[in-house]
Amino acid sequence: MEPIVLASCSRRRQDYFKMLGLPHKILPANIDETVEDGLSPEDFAKKMAVAKVEKVLYDLSGKIPQWVFGADTLIALDDIVLNKSKSREEARQSLKKLSGRSHKVITACALFCGKTKNIDCRIATTIVHFAELDSEILEWYLNTGEWQGAAGSYQIQGLAGCFINRIEGSFSGVVGLPLRLFYLMLLENGYDYGNYVI
C-alpha cells in the first residue's frame, strides 16, 4: 500500500487516518488562511485545501510523492465564513451568531496523485442545527475550551453535542474528514487499497 502524505496538523484528521489504518505520514502545510472577499465559502474551502497540497509539494522540492491529501473545514452562516476564534470573546460572539439557527459546514478535500500529477478537489457539505444557547450554557461551553482552534468555535464530536438539535449530511465531514467522500476519492483516483478494502 502506498503511503499518503497528510497535509494537515488537525489532530482529528490524524485520528481518522489512524482509524482507517492507511499508511501515511504527516507534513503539515502552513498557509495563509485569511478569508478572501468575492469567493463563495465552497470555493474558498477548495482553494485552501488545494493550497495545502501545493504547499507540501513545494516543501518537498521536486521529490514527487505518490499521494498528498489536504482538507479545509469551514463554517458558513448565510454564506459568510466564520473565522476561527482567537479569543474567548470572539468565540462567544461566534457561538451567539450560531445560536438557534442552522449553518453549513463545508469540508473541501484535495488529493494529489503522483501518477497523473492531478489534484482532485471535492466538497462535503453538512447542515448543522443549533439549539438556542442561553448565557449559562454558553459560558459553560466556553469554559470547556473546545472552541480553541475549531471552525465555528465548537467541536461536534465533543460537548457541543449537548446543544446540536440535528445534522443533515456527513458527521465525519463536520469533524474534518468526510469518510465516504475520502474513500471514494482514493478509489476513483486509482489508489491501490491492496488487501485492505478491494
Next chain:
Amino acid sequence: MEPIVLASCSRRRQDYFKMLGLPHKILPANIDETVEDGLSPEDFAKKMAVAKVEKVLYDLSGKIPQWVFGADTLIALDDIVLNKSKSREEARQSLKKLSGRSHKVITACALFCGKTKNIDCRIATTIVHFAELDSEILEWYLNTGEWQGAAGSYQIQGLAGCFINRIEGSFSGVVGLPLRLFYLMLLENGYDYGNYVI
C-alpha cells in the same frame, strides 16, 4: 452533583458519560431483549430502556437512588427491527439488507428520578443512508469485527463511515446516547447541574 446510575454495559454510553464529566456509577441491567411482535420499533425501544431502569431499581432492592438512566438503541428497516448479529453470517445478511437504502436508528432514553419516582422516557430517531455495499467492501467490513454487539451490525463512529452517505438527525443518538435529548431530560426533570452547566 448527584450521581447517576447508568444502567448500561455499552462502552460508548460509558465514554459519553465520561466525556460529559457527570458523576455516575455503572450498574448494567441484564434483561431479555428478544424482539416482540405487535410493538412498533419505537415502542419496543422504549419498553427496553424502561425495563433496564426497572431492573436496576429491582437489583438495588429498596435502596432508591436519586437518578437511574437506561437506554436502548435499535435499527428499524421498513419498521422491522434488525436484531444484533450473533455470527459473521448474520452480520453479512443484516448489512446486505441495509445496503443502498435508508433506515431508522431509534434510541430510547429512560430516566428515573428518585424524588418524583417517575420514569421519563423519550426517543431520538435518526435516518441513516447507506451506500451500495459491494461484496468486497462488505467482506472488508466484516473483517474489522465492528459488527459484533452493534445494533444493525455497524458502528457509525467507526469504519462504517466509509459507506454512510449521509444522516439526518442525531449522530450521538446513533452511537447510543443522544446528547441533546439526554441534556434536556436531566434539565427538565430537575437534575442539579450545580456549577457544571447551569
